[in-house]
Amino acid sequence: xxxxxxxEAARTRIGSRVRTTPVLHTGGLWxxxxxxxHTGSFKARGAFxxxxxxxxxxxxxxxxxxxxxxxxxGLAAAHAARxxxxxxxxxxxxxxxxxxxxxxxxxxxxxxxxxREYAEAYEAATKRVADTGALFCHAYDQPEICAGxxxxxxxxxxxxxxxxxxxxxxxxxxxxxxxxxxxxxRSRVVAVEPRDCPSFHAALAAGQPVDAEVSGVAADSxxxxxxxxxxxxxxxxxxxxxxxxxxxxxxxxxxxxxxxxRIAIEHGTAAAYAALLTGAYRPSPGERVAVICCGANTDPAxxxxxx
Amino acid sequence: xxxxxxxEAARTRIGSRVRTTPVLHTGGLWxxxxxxxHTGSFKARGAFxxxxxxxxxxxxxxxxxxxxxxxxxGLAAAHAARxxxxxxxxxxxxxxxxxxxxxxxxxxxxxxxxxREYAEAYEAATKRVADTGALFCHAYDQPEICAGxxxxxxxxxxxxxxxxxxxxxxxxxxxxxxxxxxxxxRSRVVAVEPRDCPSFHAALAAGQPVDAEVSGVAADSxxxxxxxxxxxxxxxxxxxxxxxxxxxxxxxxxxxxxxxxRIAIEHGTAAAYAALLTGAYRPSPGERVAVICCGANTDPAxxxxxx
Numbered sequence: 012x013x014x015x016x017x018x019e020a021a022r023t024r025i026g027s028r029v030r031t032t033p034v035l036h037t038g039g040l041w042x043x044x045x046x047x048x049h050t051g052s053f054k055a056r057g058a059f060x061x062x063x064x065x066x067x068x069x070x071x072x073x074x075x076x077x078x079x080x081x082x083x084x085g086l087a088a089a090h091a092a093r094x095x096x097x098x099x100x101x102x103x104x105x106x107x108x109x110x111x112x113x114x115x116x117x118x119x120x121x122x123x124x125x126x127r128e129y130a131e132a133y134e135a136a137t138k139r140v141a142d143t144g145a146l147f148c149h150a151y152d153q154p155e156i157c158a159g160x161x162x163x164x165x166x167x168x169x170x171x172x173x174x175x176x177x178x179x180x181x182x183x184x185x186x187x188x189x190x191x192x193x194x195x196x197r198s199r200v201v202a203v204e205p206r207d208c209p210s211f212h213a214a215l216a217a218g219q220p221v222d223a224e225v226s227g228v229a230a231d232s233x234x235x236x237x238x239x240x241x242x243x244x245x246x247x248x249x250x251x252x253x254x255x256x257x258x259x260x261x262x263x264x265x266x267x268x269x270x271x272x273r274i275a276i277e278h279g280t281a282a283a284y285a286a287l288l289t290g291a292y293r294p295s296p297g298e299r300v301a302v303i304c305c306g307a308n309t310d311p312a313x314x315x316x317x318x
Numbered sequence: 319x320x321x322x323x324x325x326e327a328a329r330t331r332i333g334s335r336v337r338t339t340p341v342l343h344t345g346g347l348w349x350x351x352x353x354x355x356h357t358g359s360f361k362a363r364g365a366f367x368x369x370x371x372x373x374x375x376x377x378x379x380x381x382x383x384x385x386x387x388x389x390x391x392g393l394a395a396a397h398a399a400r401x402x403x404x405x406x407x408x409x410x411x412x413x414x415x416x417x418x419x420x421x422x423x424x425x426x427x428x429x430x431x432x433x434r435e436y437a438e439a440y441e442a443a444t445k446r447v448a449d450t451g452a453l454f455c456h457a458y459d460q461p462e463i464c465a466g467x468x469x470x471x472x473x474x475x476x477x478x479x480x481x482x483x484x485x486x487x488x489x490x491x492x493x494x495x496x497x498x499x500x501x502x503x504r505s506r507v508v509a510v511e512p513r514d515c516p517s518f519h520a521a522l523a524a525g526q527p528v529d530a531e532v533s534g535v536a537a538d539s540x541x542x543x544x545x546x547x548x549x550x551x552x553x554x555x556x557x558x559x560x561x562x563x564x565x566x567x568x569x570x571x572x573x574x575x576x577x578x579x580r581i582a583i584e585h586g587t588a589a590a591y592a593a594l595l596t597g598a599y600r601p602s603p604g605e606r607v608a609v610i611c612c613g614a615n616t617d618p619a620x621x622x623x624x625x
Contacts, residue, residue, distance in 0.1 A: 033340030035354055046580045047342055273353045273614035275582045307580035311618035 012244055013154050018161035018193040021060040024067070025162060028059045028094060032163070034170045034301075035272065039294075040287070041174060041301040042268075043167050046276050050118070052232075052306035053160055053186055054087030054150075060159025061148050062091050070146070075099055077145045079129070079136035081107040081115075082232060083306055084150035089120035091148075100145065102136035104128055151185030152239030161189025164198075167301055174198055174299040178292060180282040181211045181253075183235035184242025186305060191249040200251045203286040205229045205261055208279075211246070212253045214238040227258045232279030232306060254292055260285040268304075269314040277309035319551055320461050325468035325500040328367040331374070332469060335366050335401060339470070341477045341608075342579065346601075347594070348481060348608040349575075350474050353583050357425070359539075359613035360467055360493055361394030361457075367466025368455050369398050377453070382406055384452045386436070386443035388414040388422075389539060390613055391457035396427035398455075407452065409443035411435055458490030459546030468496025471505075474608055481505055481606040485599060487589040488518045488560075490542035491549025493612060498556040509553065510593045512536045513562045518553070521545040522560050534565045539586030539613060561599055567592040575611075576621040584616035 030049060035042045049055040058078075065071045075098030078088035085101040092099035099120040103112065104127055115122050125135035140147045149156055163186070164177065177194065181187045181202040191200045202211050207227030214220045220243050225234040238246075245251075256264075261278050264285035268274040283302045286292040294300045337356060342349040356362040365385075372378045382405030385395035392408040399406035406427040410419065411434055422429050432442035447454045456463055470493070471484065484501065488494045488509040498507045509518050514534030521527045527550050532541040552558075563571075568585050571592035575581040590609045593599040601607045 030342070030344050033342050033351065035337070035340050035351075037337050044340065044342075051580050269618075273358050273582065275580065275618060311576075311582060311621050314618050 013158050013188065013192045013241060015193050015195055017154065017158040018165060018189055021155070021158040022162040022165055024063045025056060025059045025159065029056050029162070031166055034167065037272070039300070041167070041171050042272070042274065043163065043301055043303045044274070045163050045303055045305050046280065046307035050083070050086040050090045051308040052083040052087065053163055054083045055090055056162050057156035057159035057185060058087040058091035058148055061153060061155040062095055062146065064155045065146050066095070071097065072144050072146060073097070074143050074145045076148050077102070077136050077140050078148045078150070079133040080150050081111045083308055084148070085115055085120070086118060086308070088148040089115050089118035093119040100139065102132040104132045151183030151235065152241055154241060157185045157188040157241050157245070158192070159189065160186040161193040163303065164190040164193035168194070171299070171301060174301045176201060176294065176298060176300045177303065178203055178283040178286055178300065179303045180204070180233060180279050180305060182208070182233035182279065184211055184238045184246070186303070187211070187251060188239070188242040188245040190303070191245050191251050195249045200249065201254055201286065201292055202246065202251050203254050203256060203282045204233060205258055205282055206255045207258055208233040209255060210235055211238045211242070212255055214243050215253050219243065228261055229258070229279040229282060232277055233282065254286050256282055256285040256289055256291055260289045264288050266314060274304060275309065275311045275314060276304050276307045280304055280306045320465045320495065320499045320548065322500050322502055324461065324465040325472060325496055328462070328465040329469040329472050331370045332363060332366045332466060336363050336469070338473055341474065346607070348474070348478050349579070349581065350470065350608055350610045351581070352470050352610055352612050353587065353614035357390070357393040357397045358615040359390040359394065360470055361390045362397055363469050364463035364466035364492060365394040365398035365455055368460060368462040369402055369453065371462045372453050373402070378404065379451050379453060380404070381450050381452045383455050384409065384443050384447050385455040385457070386440040387457050388418045390615055391455070392422055392427070393425060393615070395455040396422050396425035400426040407446065409439040411439045458492030458542065459548055461548060464492045464495040464548050464552070465499070466496065467493040468500040470610065471497040471500035475501070478606070478608060481608045483508060483601065483605060483607045484610065485510055485590040485593055485607065486610045487511070487540060487586050487612060489515070489540035489586065491518055491545045491553065493610070494518070494558060495546070495549040495552040497610070498552050498558050502556045507556065507558045508561055508593065508599055509558050510561050510563060510589045511540060512565055512568055512589055514565055515540040516562060517542055518545045518549070519560045519562055521550050526550065535568055536565070536586040536589060539584055540589065561593050563589055563592040563596055563598055567596045571595050573621060581611060582616065582618045582621060583611050583614045587612045587614070
């Protein structure tokens with residue numbers, strides 16, 4: 012469980028180790044351009060908070076940190092560890108694309124390829140944590156990770172003077188949890204998922220986190236099969252609303268952000284904007300709405316019409 | 319000739335018809351993200367100012383505006399005319415790519431293909447202006463155009479509290495002129511060109527605008543063969559400094575902005591950042607430097623390493 016005070020503490024702790032990302036205000040809408048963050052997504056916020064919180068408590072082992080992710084969470088853990096000056100070991104499946112492995116290595120991480128699926132890499136990582144005493148950086152379901160991600164909402168609040176509604180794409184729910192905790196009682200938070208990655212929607216329907224089938228264009232960033240416990244608890248407490256959009260809507264939203272604004276983001280991120288474009292979320296007249304553009308670890312080659 | 323007061327008047331005139339584009343502050347550097355402007359470049363500022371200034375003087379003909387450009391200036395004129403509710407006719411060479419013609423038409427412009435080179439399209443446009451009394455929107459060499467572009471510097475000043483130095487890429491010089499006029503006596507302005515598009519550098523060397531050979535990766539946006547008279551006069555008066563960078567540096571700078579920040583811009587724009595990366599411009603310790611990211615009408619397909 013986390014609260015706004017945890018997010019405020021995270022912000023103090025992280026300080027200038029993360030970029031204050033700008034907002035673009037246009038047509039009554041605020042776009043929070045968090046894709047400009049170190050390593051291309053919001054995940055750097057949580058990784059720094061996790062590691063620095065451990066250091067504060069004298070619980071940062073010299074052996075360093077371990078993460079299990081071939082995506083944004085792995086990049087963020089590797090970056091944060093390098094900046095803080097400790098080793099990082101990142102577990103990915105043997106099927107991870109070479110370009111992702113190379114990117115992790117370029118950030119100084121040791122990459123361990125284990126198993127054929129993410130779940131196996133995750134198991135290997137947790138076993139290694141137990142064996143070595145390294146600090147585990149979960150991709151979303153740890154209080155310090157969630158609180159760190161939430162710092163993006165404190166920035167947004169200062170930059171906009173506060174908004175009525177924040178639309179955010181949801182995978183495992185770490186970012187949603189942090190934002191919902193930060194803005195509890197202040198702003199409505201709307202969690203948007205592709206219909207083919209509906210873990211949070213399924214959790215709300217079931218009354219608890221449950222496994223969901225995940226696939227589609229955004230599965231690489233939003234494909235967590237089960238919403239985190241922290242995310243679910245915070246979302247229920249704060250009344251986060253869940254919306255679904257189609258993969259076609261996600262593709263169209265991503266292209267619309269390029270065509271209309273020259274903003275390049277990954278498919279998962281575009282889900283949040285798709286909720287506006289499709290009318291899945293319809294703001295009231297005068298409603299102050301923000302969309303979190305949370306990542307751009309994408310190949311921009313298919314942004315233009317000729318592709 | 320233009321002065322800061324002209325830029326201030328332009329800003330009042332244009333009002334909220336252009337986007338206030340955000341800045342990203344990172345590592346002591348400010349990146350002004352003007353590529354998010356309507357139609358993907360700063361050119362919308364000048365086009366609105368040119369048309370609205372004519373309207374103020376009762377000199378806006380019902381026949382509308384004419385521009386000669388298959389690039390950013392044409393898009394901006396078409397957009398501004400449509401927003402203001404008058405026709406736009408845009409002259410391009412017969413060799414203009416279909417995608418550019420389609421984009422102009424999508425903005426509601428009549429596209430006239432005339433001649434095999436830009437110079438011939440320009441001649442046809444000016445003849446048509448003489449025949450019809452339409453308002454000509456030059457790509458760079460009109461006071462209202464230059465003053466409009468300069469409004470980006472007034473925004474930058476407010477957003478940063480003022481900087482010591484502004485690095486800006488230069489084609490015909492309209493943006494440079496506007497910025498230099500806006501920041502005269504306040505900030506140093508450094509004009510950066512690719513060695514293969516050295517019109518401004520050649521003008522300074524010759525003591526007046528002269529024709530230069532233009533080619534290379536940035537020629538589509540910076541390929542004006544001759545610096546505008548206004549740009550030259552303002553640059554001399556305000557002491558704009560000229561720097562050259564190589565095409566390879568431009569390509570590397572464009573990729574570095576993607577790799578490090580997930581900012582996608584066109585080659586011409588990247589020239590300004592290249593001056594920093596190469597050390598062609600070396601800031602003093604503590605110097606406050608801004609780079610204008612002025613356009614992103616680019617195919618982002620070649621931003622990633624696999625291309």
